[in-house]
Amino acid sequence: MKDKTVILGVTGGIAAYKAVDLLRMMKRAGANVKVVMTEAAARFVGEITFRVLSGNPVGMGLFDSPEGWDVNHVALAQEADLIIVAPATANVIGKAANGLADDLLSCVIMASRRSVLFAPAMNSGMYESDAVQANIETLKSRGFHFIGPGTGDLACGQGVGRMEEPGIIFEAAAGLLSCKTLDGVPVVITAGPTREKIDAVRFISNPSTGRMGYAAAREAARRGACVTLISGPSDLSDPFGVKIIRVQSALDMQKALDENLPGSKIFISAAAVSDFRPSEPEDYKIKKSDASLNVELVPNPDLLALAGKNKGGRIHVGFAAETEDMKENALKKLGEKNLDMIVANDIRSEDSGFGTETDRAMIILSDGTAEDLPVMKKEELAGIILDRVEKLLK
Template identity: 45%
Template sequence: MHSLDSLEGKRIVLGVSGGIAAYKAAALTSKLTQAGATVHVIMTKHAVEFVQPLTFQALSHQPVHTDVFAEPDPHVISHIDLADRADLILVAPATANVIAKMAHGLADDMLTTTVLATKAPVLVAPAMNVNMYDHPATQANMRQLAEYGYRFIEPGEGLLACGWVGKGRLAEPEEIVAAVAAFFAEQRQVDCTDKDLSGKTVLVTAGPTREKIDPVRYITNHASGKMGYAIAEAARDRGAHVILVSGPTSLPQPAGVRFVAVESVQEMFDAVMRDLPESDIVIKSAAVSDYRPKTVHEHKMKKGDGPLVLELDKAPDILKTIGERKTKQFVVGFAAETQNLTENAKSKLERKNLDMIVANNVLTEGAGMGSDTNIVTLMARSGEQVELAKMSKRAVADKLLDAILLLSEQRSLRELS
C-alpha cells in the first residue's frame, strides 16, 4: 500500500452524486482531510436528499458547493476556480446518471460543469444496482470516459442496498483513499521518470480468451487483465508506443495506447503476429486457452440424460510462435503456476525461446488472478533471477520494464534488488 504522505497538500474536489452510498462519502472526506488533503465537496441536488451539506462542511472545514449559480466570491466563478485549482477530481459515489452525463459532456449542475471545465485528472468510483452497472449503456459510458483518460475505482460485490447481490457496491472509504494515494504516488513517479522507452514499440497481451462451445457457452479462465493493463500504462508513461491486445475484461481501456480487442485464441494470435515485426518488446501476460472445442455448435446444445463429452483440439501456441519468429524483439512470458514454480517457469523459458519469464504462484495470497497486487520472480535466460516482494501490479510493471532495459543493455538483473 502506498503511503498517505502523497496526499499532503493536495487539493481534491470530491463530487458526491445521489445514491445511498453518499453516506460513505462523509467518511471518505474525513479520511482524506486527516491525510493532509484539502477537500472541496460538490454535491448534486439528489445527493443532498441523502446527506446534508453541513456534514461535509464540518468534516472538510471547507464550504460545500451545491448550486452552480451560487457565487459567494465575486472575484471568481466558483466552478471554474475549482476546476482550475484541483489536483484531482474524485467522483464518489458516481451514479449511472452522473457517469452518463460526464461521458456525453452534459453540464447541467455544479458537479458536471466543474468536471467539464477541468484539466485535472478525474477518478471515478461507481456505485449502483448490479443491473444498472452491467447495462450496455453504462459500460459504454465508462469506456468513453476511459478514452478521455478518466480512471476508475472498481465497485465491490455483495449485497446491495436494493436487495440484489452482485457488483455495484461503492468501494470502502479506506480503499478509495488508498487508490487516491496510489494515484498521486504514481504521478510523482511518472514526473520523475525518464522517457527511457521513447522510440520503442511495446506489444502487450492481457486478459483471458474465450473459446466458444455453442452460441451461449464458452471455455475461459479467471484472468482479469489487471497485470497486462498495468504494464501497458507503465510503458506508455515511459514514452513507448504501446499496442495492447486484450481479451474480454471489465477494465476500462487505458488512454494513450493502441487498443486491440479480441476474444478467441485465434483472434489474439492473428493480432499479435500482425504487429510482431514492428515491435521491439513483446510482453505476453494474457492467459490464453491451451485447448479449444473441436466443434463449435451452431445452436445451443441441449441437456441430455447422460454425461457430456467435449472433444478439444490444441489451440495455437502464441508465445511459442513468437519465440520462433522473433528477430530483434525482447520477448517476455508469464508463468502462472500452482506448484513447482521455479522448475515449470524455467522449462517454459527454454521451450519457448524467451528472453525473460515472470513467474508467480496464483495460490499465494496477494498474487492470484484478479488481485490488485502481485508477488513475482523475474527469471532471465542467462539464469539470473530476482524475487520481488508483494507490491501493486503497477509497481511490478515498472520493475519488469526496468529489468528489460537492464538486460537489453547486458547489465545484471541483480541491480534491481
C-alpha cells in the first residue's frame, strides 16, 4: 500500500466511526489517504477527525474547494489507485448501481476507472431487501468489489448487515492494490490442526492455530493466485478472496486434498495433521466413570507423502518442527515427502512454532541450499516463502 493513493469514502451510518481505524491502518502502511464524506456521514463523525488523521483536507460538498487540494471529482477519481467506501450505505450502493451522481462521493465513484471496494453496513431488513440485493448484484456484475457485511451486533439488534472489521477491509484493499505476480495460479494450502474424534464430545488435537497457513493463503491471494485453503478448526477469520474448505479430521483433509490438488500448481502444507486417530470413535458421549479407559490409536495416512507420490510439476512446500539438527532432519523429511522446499522451525525457542505470532525459520530447497532467517512475524515469513516459490516456478 506504500505510496498508493486511496480515496476513503465515508457514508452516513453508525459504522462511520470504524472508518477512522481503517484510515489509520492505511496511513501506517504508507498510503496517501484522501477522505470524501457524505453530508450524512458528517452527522456521525466530525470531518476534523479524518482531516487530522489523513493529513489531507476532507472532500464533502461537490461545489466546495478546500485550500491546497484540487477537489474536482474527476481529478480525484483519476488520482486514486483505489476507492474504498466504508461504511457503504444502502443509499450510496443504490446510487452507484443506478447511475446517480448528486454529491462528491457518488461523482468520484462514477468517474473512476480504478477498483472500487464497498463495505456495506446497514440494518438487516435494509440489507436483505430486494432493492439492495439487486443493486449489489448489478455492481458485482460490473466488476465492483464487496467485502462483508458480517453477522452480529447491529445498532438495532442482531443480524446480517454489520460492517466488516477494519482489519479485514484493509487486507482486502491491500490485495486489490498489490502486484499480481501469481495471477490466476491455482494454489492449495492446508492449515490448522485436525481433530480426531474419540466420542461425540471428545477429540485428540494439537495447539496449531492455523496462523501460518492463513498468512500464506492471504499472501498468495494478494498476489492474484486462486487459493483453496483447506483448514482444520481455527478461530481465524476467512482470508479475503480465498476459497475455504473447513474440515475436522485427517481423513476429511485427505478427501479435500484428493479433490483439490489435481490441476493446482503450488501446494503449501502448513496443517498440523494428527499422526494418529482413535480406531473406533463413538457417536455417543462415553459416560464418565472411575474405570480407566483404553483408546486404541491407529496411524493416519501421511497426507504430505501421499501428495508427493503424484506431484508432477507441482511445487510442494512442507514445514518441519525441529528441536535439534534442524537442517539434517528437515532435509531428510524433504526427500521422504518429495518436497521442493521445506520450512524448518526451531520450536525450542519461545518465539517460534505452535501458537506463536513469530517464527525463527530456515528455508531449505531440494538442492540442499539453506537460508537461515531471523525471527519474524508469520505474515512476513509467508511473503518470503512465496517469493522463493515464485522463483522455483520460473
